Amino acid sequence: MKALLAALAVALAGPAFLWKATDGFQALTAEDARRVAAMRDRPMVPDIRLRAMSGEVIGLPSADRKVTMVEFIYTTCPTICQSAGTDLARVRDGLVEKGLGDEVRILSISFDPETDGPHQLSAYGESHGADGRIWTITRPDVDALPRLLRAFGVVVIPDRFGGYQHNAALHVVDPQGRLSAILDTDDITGALGAAKRASQ
Amino acid sequence: MIGARILTAGLIFSLCLGFRDFFESNPVSHVLIQLPLLAWCGALLAQPAINLEAEWNRGGVVALLIALFGITFWMLPRSIDAALFSPAMEVAKFISLPLCVGAPLAIGWARAHPLLRGFLKAQAVSMLGVMAFLYTHAPVRICNAYLVDDQLRLGYAFLFTAIAVVVLWVAPLFVGSREFHQMRSRSVEAG
Amino acid sequence: MTDRACEPQPGAVKFTMLLAGIVLLLMMVFGLIMRAAQGNLIELDPTLFYQIMTAHGAGMVGTAGLTGAAILWFFVGRYVPLLPGVYYAFLGLFLFGVILILGGIFIGGYGGGWTFLFPLPAMSGGAWDAGAAASFMVGYTAIGVGFLLYYLEVGRKLIVAYGGIGGALAWPLAFGGGRQEDAPPPTVVAAMATTIFNTIGIVVGAAVLVCSLVNLLAPGFAVDALLAKNMIYFFGHVFINASIYMAVIAVYEIIPQYTGREWKTTRVFAIAWSAVLLFVMAVYPHHLLQDTVMPGWALVMGQVISYLSGIPLLAVTAFSLLVYLRGSKVRWDLASALLVLGVAGWSVGSIPAIIDAMISVNKLMHNTQWVPGHFHIYLILGEVAMSFGFMAWLVKEARKTAMTGLDRAAFAVYLLGGAGFTIMFLVSGALSVPRRWAVHAPEWYLQDRVATGFAMLVILGTLFFVATYARGLMRRRAD
Numbered sequence: 094m095k096a097l098l099a100a101l102a103v104a105l106a107g108p109a110f111l112w113k114a115t116d117g118f119q120a121l122t123a124e125d126a127r128r129v130a131a132m133r134d135r136p137m138v139p140d141i142r143l144r145a146m147s148g149e150v151i152g153l154p155s156a157d158r159k160v161t162m163v164e165f166i167y168t169t170c171p172t173i174c175q176s177a178g179t180d181l182a183r184v185r186d187g188l189v190e191k192g193l194g195d196e197v198r199i200l201s202i203s204f205d206p207e208t209d210g211p212h213q214l215s216a217y218g219e220s221h222g223a224d225g226r227i228w229t230i231t232r233p234d235v236d237a238l239p240r241l242l243r244a245f246g247v248v249v250i251p252d253r254f255g256g257y258q259h260n261a262a263l264h265v266v267d268p269q270g271r272l273s274a275i276l277d278t279d280d281i282t283g284a285l286g287a288a289k290r291a292s293q
Numbered sequence: 294m295i296g297a298r299i300l301t302a303g304l305i306f307s308l309c310l311g312f313r314d315f316f317e318s319n320p321v322s323h324v325l326i327q328l329p330l331l332a333w334c335g336a337l338l339a340q341p342a343i344n345l346e347a348e349w350n351r352g353g354v355v356a357l358l359i360a361l362f363g364i365t366f367w368m369l370p371r372s373i374d375a376a377l378f379s380p381a382m383e384v385a386k387f388i389s390l391p392l393c394v395g396a397p398l399a400i401g402w403a404r405a406h407p408l409l410r411g412f413l414k415a416q417a418v419s420m421l422g423v424m425a426f427l428y429t430h431a432p433v434r435i436c437n438a439y440l441v442d443d444q445l446r447l448g449y450a451f452l453f454t455a456i457a458v459v460v461l462w463v464a465p466l467f468v469g470s471r472e473f474h475q476m477r478s479r480s481v482e483a484g
Numbered sequence: 485m486t487d488r489a490c491e492p493q494p495g496a497v498k499f500t501m502l503l504a505g506i507v508l509l510l511m512m513v514f515g516l517i518m519r520a521a522q523g524n525l526i527e528l529d530p531t532l533f534y535q536i537m538t539a540h541g542a543g544m545v546g547t548a549g550l551t552g553a554a555i556l557w558f559f560v561g562r563y564v565p566l567l568p569g570v571y572y573a574f575l576g577l578f579l580f581g582v583i584l585i586l587g588g589i590f591i592g593g594y595g596g597g598w599t600f601l602f603p604l605p606a607m608s609g610g611a612w613d614a615g616a617a618a619s620f621m622v623g624y625t626a627i628g629v630g631f632l633l634y635y636l637e638v639g640r641k642l643i644v645a646y647g648g649i650g651g652a653l654a655w656p657l658a659f660g661g662g663r664q665e666d667a668p669p670p671t672v673v674a675a676m677a678t679t680i681f682n683t684i685g686i687v688v689g690a691a692v693l694v695c696s697l698v699n700l701l702a703p704g705f706a707v708d709a710l711l712a713k714n715m716i717y718f719f720g721h722v723f724i725n726a727s728i729y730m731a732v733i734a735v736y737e738i739i740p741q742y743t744g745r746e747w748k749t750t751r752v753f754a755i756a757w758s759a760v761l762l763f764v765m766a767v768y769p770h771h772l773l774q775d776t777v778m779p780g781w782a783l784v785m786g787q788v789i790s791y792l793s794g795i796p797l798l799a800v801t802a803f804s805l806l807v808y809l810r811g812s813k814v815r816w817d818l819a820s821a822l823l824v825l826g827v828a829g830w831s832v833g834s835i836p837a838i839i840d841a842m843i844s845v846n847k848l849m850h851n852t853q854w855v856p857g858h859f860h861i862y863l864i865l866g867e868v869a870m871s872f873g874f875m876a877w878l879v880k881e882a883r884k885t886a887m888t889g890l891d892r893a894a895f896a897v898y899l900l901g902g903a904g905f906t907i908m909f910l911v912s913g914a915l916s917v918p919r920r921w922a923v924h925a926p927e928w929y930l931q932d933r934v935a936t937g938f939a940m941l942v943i944l945g946t947l948f949f950v951a952t953y954a955r956g957l958m959r960r961r962a963d
């Protein structure tokens with residue numbers, strides 16, 4: 094009897110604990126976890142200066158109360174960052190189409206500012222059609238980088254071939270500077286919906 | 294004996310702690326060496342408690358259930374990432390694996406019915422197989438802290454572990470138990 | 485739980501056989517409906533045809549496994565104490581699985597065949613949703629877990645009592661200087677061998693089931709289609725073979741009651757069973773001879789072993805049966821007649837299989853009705869006949885020692901129906917009629933219709949066997 098009760102207690106407590114540890118079995122990986130957390134907690138992103146490819150200095154929470162879509166890249170990336178660039182061009186076109194061009198801006202932020210000088214940023218922008226109006230390519234100060242990545246939950250690790258592997262995603266920051274959604278870069282419809290929601 | 298056991302456990306534990314960076318530098322040694330070693334510490338320390346007759350642990354079911362949930366938690370890629378990025382989780386790992394996985398596993402196993410043991414062994418093999426499948430076939434990176442190639446390597450390591458475990462558990466079945474052969478030779482002498 | 489020696493649970497086994505008899509009847513009616521639809525005798529929506537085909541395949545294979553398992557449990561219980569709880573858990577999980585499978589098919593609309601070939605369950609083109617396929621597969625998994633428990637119990641008891649797997653397979657006699665007197669009885673050897681290969685088969689099946697389930701829920705996890713096909717056919721081939729190898733235990737145990745001579749584990753018998761153990765697992769590539777991407781050695785192995793696998797089986801079981809029968813005065817009754825028919829049907833059924841396993845023939849015939857032809861012979865006239873024989877024996881009356889006229893008639897009807905029905909499949913196969921087609925061309929109607937008639941005879945015979953069995957059970961209860 095005692096054994097049965099104890100087993101029952103563990104059999105109930107165990108799944109409850111796992112439920113809690115996985116946000117209701119929604120997030121088994123760290124990547125899903127940060128996406129769930131962003132939706133739920135809407136954490137503030139740090140106040141950071143970025144240098145855009147035009148040379149101009151811009152703030153991360155937007156000064157003119159725009160929604161900001163953020164992705165992290167390094168311009169010498171041969172794979173993911175290139176296809177993400179194509180995705181972002183489509184997001185940008187979608188924003189224009191939906192008439193959200195004035196309320197939303199897109200920032201590609203390099204997490205490799207030592208390699209990615211103004212020159213590299215412009216080249217990357219040019220090759221993906223980022224003209225600096227809605228979408229621009231930027232880089233942070235080297236010392237601000239860790240704080241920035243940590244706040245967004247982005248992890249960058251060397252890939253043994255001189256490049257990096259990193260969790261690529263589109264991060265939506267609302268006008269108040271809160272991280273309110275994280276999506277796959279190719280989820281264009283999802284991104285446009287999230288932008289619309291954040292702008293209201 | 295107890296002293297030796299505590300010493301071994303301590304040694305293994307400090308090994309896991311001292312060579313933390315080495316073990317955690319890639320997922321294969323992290324998941325398939327460091328974690329089991331930590332659990333083993335707990336199993337060693339739990340030895341004196343193994344023969345404790347406790348009513349609540351009839352058949353070892355409760356202890357095994359605790360271990361099962363502990364293992365499940367540490368099989369979540371999310372937990373592995375968290376241990377690398379959050380010091381609190383790393384501390385929790387070093388405490389919970391001996392206490393919530395290794396020790397209950399040893400205590401429960403000692404009491405478990407042979408049928409339950411067989412079932413758990415089959416379950417362990419199939420879970421290793423499933424993990425192998427998941428890690429070799431995942432369309433995405435599962436751990437943010439590890440490279441895709443390492444993820445693939447971990448998948449194959451799961452597969453090899455599954456094969457090794459099968460061989461380890463099945464090989465002895467071919468020859469029969471020592472009791473059987475003693476009995477047989479006695480009956481031959483008598484006859 | 486304690487390991488008390490137990491009776492071989494006659495009650496539970498008898499109940500299982502009754503259940504199996506009823507399910508067999510129902511599934512045969514499904515078969516009849518399919519055959520009649522192929523002959524354009526009735527109107528059947530193809531969607532429903534494929535649901536019925538899935539239910540017929542899964543239901544028949546499952547029932548064959550169930551009857552084999554009941555027979556094995558019953559007779560192995562004579563030699564080692566088996567835990568009754570395990571059998572009930574097995575039966576419970578089996579029935580639970582059946583409910584999920586039937587729900588997946590007839591409520592969810594799953595019609596992807598009992599072989600759930602990847603990626604069909606996930607790509608129905610709208611015929612069924614993922615939930616239906618998942619229900620079907622979870623049902624399989626439940627049955628698999630039940631079988632796993634079952635074999636764990638049988639396996640561990642045999643290993644303890646007979647000195648390891650080697651001892652239970654009579655290896656000392658087969659490959660060493662062991663004496664025949666020390667060798668375990670045939671039932672033990674057969675039970676140990678089937679326990680091993682069916683456990684392996686089920687584990688492989690469970691692995692591919694889980695992978696398919698993951699694929700169903702998260703399509704990003706793509707399974708390698710060729711590997712999945714290999715695993716599924718390995719599982720399917722091993723499982724259906726195991727059902728026969730388990731059922732044949734009834735022959736080893738019951739026939740001696742008629743011949744008065746014990747069935748002995750000889751050296752040849754022991755070697756043959758060890759060979760069967762390997763062949764059953766190595767022969768499955770003969771299902772994949774048309775997959776040109778398969779490595780050549782695997783296909784050649786499948787072909788060569790197909791020839792060989794006939795030998796241990798025919799030589800040992802069928803040949804010794806002949807020897808035992810010739811040397812003694814057997815009083816024929818329904819039980820003995822059906823058991824002997826079972827061995828004969830099994831042997832005959834393997835001949836078209838061997839023909840089909842020739843790569844050159846296979847290229848022409850494998851997706852024709854030749855294949856259902858071969859397996860229906862060894863199932864209707866083999867495994868199922870053995871099961872009916874076991875059922876007849878279970879309710880045999882001590883006083884009655886001969887076949888009544890009705891027994892004779894039913895036996896003849898079943899035999900005639902079974903032979904005719906399966907021959908029509910073979911004829912269709914030889915004429916290149918494809919298998920698994922809901923709608924047939926008018927040129928094929930003739931065989932389809934003749935087969936439909938024969939199928940009715942099979943059902944008639946079965947009805948008699950199951951009714952006799954049910955009546956026997958009730959009479960015994962009343963006594």
Ligand code: HEM
Nearest residue numbers: 512515516518519541544548597598863919920921939942
């Ligand atoms: C009166 C008895 C039976 C009839 C009328 C019957 C009829 C059929 C028919 C028409 C098919 C489809 C053939 C095709 O592919 O074109 C079939 C398939 C099959 N039958 Fe039977 N059958 C009978 C008995 C059995 C028995 C006793 C078993 C096994 C114990 C069995 C197992 C199977 C299996 C495994 C398939 C393959 C299903 C598939 O291709 O997915 N059948 N049967």
Ligand SMILES: [Cu+2]
Nearest residue numbers: 170172173174
């Ligand atoms: Cu990249």
